Amino acid sequence: MNKYIGGPLVILLLPLSWIFDGAARLRVWMYRVGCLKSHRPPWPTLSIGNISAGGTGKTPLLLSALKWFAENSAEAAVLSRGYGGDEGAILRQRFPQVSLIENPDRVAGMRDLSEKHKPEVLVLDDGFQHLRLQRDIDIVVVDATRPFGPTFPAGLFRESARALRRADLVVVTRVDLVDEQRREAIQTKIAKTRVGLPELPRVEAKMAATNLRHVLSGETHDLAMLDGVNASLAAGIGNHQSFADLCESLGVHVTSYQRLADHHQWTGDDVLALADADIVLVTEKDGVKLRDIASDKFFEVCVDVEFVTGSEHFEQKLFDLHLPVRAGRIEPLWEGVSNVD
Numbered sequence: 001m002n003k004y005i006g007g008p009l010v011i012l013l014l015p016l017s018w019i020f021d022g023a024a025r026l027r028v029w030m031y032r033v034g035c036l037k038s039h040r041p042p043w044p045t046l047s048i049g050n051i052s053a054g055g056t057g058k059t060p061l062l063l064s065a066l067k068w069f070a071e072n073s074a075e076a077a078v079l080s081r082g083y084g085g086d087e088g089a090i091l092r093q094r095f096p097q098v099s100l101i102e103n104p105d106r107v108a109g110m111r112d113l114s115e116k117h118k119p120e121v122l123v124l125d126d127g128f129q130h131l132r133l134q135r136d137i138d139i140v141v142v143d144a145t146r147p148f149g150p151t152f153p154a155g156l157f158r159e160s161a162r163a164l165r166r167a168d169l170v171v172v173t174r175v176d177l178v179d180e181q182r183r184e185a186i187q188t189k190i191a192k193t194r195v196g197l198p199e200l201p202r203v204e205a206k207m208a209a210t211n212l213r214h215v216l217s218g219e220t221h222d223l224a225m226l227d228g229v230n231a232s233l234a235a236g237i238g239n240h241q242s243f244a245d246l247c248e249s250l251g252v253h254v255t256s257y258q259r260l261a262d263h264h265q266w267t268g269d270d271v272l273a274l275a276d277a278d279i280v281l282v283t284e285k286d287g288v289k290l291r292d293i294a295s296d297k298f299f300e301v302c303v304d305v306e307f308v309t310g311s312e313h314f315e316q317k318l319f320d321l322h323l324p325v326r327a328g329r330i331e332p333l334w335e336g337v338s339n340v341d
Contacts, residue, residue: 016153017154020153021151021160024158024163028166031131038132039107041134043119044120044121044321044325045134045136046139046318047123047128047130047135048125049124049126049128049139049141050128050158051140051142051158051160051164053152053158053262055242055262056141057205057305058126061171061173061305063090063305064304065314066078066091066095066123069121069322070097070098072319072322076099077121077123078091078123079125080100080103081130082102085102086263087125088100090285090288120322121325128140138169139314140163141171142170144178144204145242147189148160148189161190169200169201169313171203171205171314172186172203173204173305176206183204202309202310203313204307204308205307205308207242208303209302212300213300214298215287216294220302221299226252229251230253230255231254231277232257232277233257234257235283235286236262236266243283243301258270258273258274265289266286266290275295279299280299281300284300286300287300
């Protein structure tokens, strides 16, 4: 696991990372004791976030939660910061019925949501550090390929592993890309950070490719067509190695990889730089931003989260969040029955 961003300079940055981590802990404490004001949403609220700067598989997990809510007749809304617009575009594409508000000021976003929509549950996208909004359940995503490390600026983490003491559930993703020893070490680390708190169930998942979609036409193809194909990869994501590993697991011979910054805004020049490639494979996050500028050779690899163990614990958290709403639906019916002579 690469703990540091890279280069000898990061050693000099470690003291700044310790200061950053200390400031993050102080901020959490100030919210806990009321020195900083937080706001209570008027709906049962779930936060899905992480302690790293991204690339953990958070978005597929959020989509999995929205699928569960849809299948269980729960009207969900999503409140997001709206970094580069890619997650929001994917959400609208897959769940057009879900209310989505994107606003860096999530308190203002919550007020905007309450004026325009009437959801039953609220999902905070990437909300673990956004303590201005209270929540009922905190689900934190940890990437098994780089689970822990120093905070900014020496590392890629917003908070240290100790922050998992605030989590109600930890989902470790990409466990298929590490060995059993690493998986056990991650679980041991999580348990050690939570000494004195209730033990969390073990929940692990992987990112499973579902199909291949042509970026321009939207036509879907079976993943089998990638077996043995020479392809260039291009992605603006937080974990480039995981995308390369996924494509190679599908039988792709990777000839080049254009590694772009997370939430990269694609331009025509980016597309021209890949003009010599036979096929270009991108992520779904990139595909939604390439609809109007991609060439005919661009395909996006669509993925969903697939639980390896503990899916019932994830679903139980969603059920617990929705339970008061279900009870509220039943109560008026019961009152109507009790009023019958």
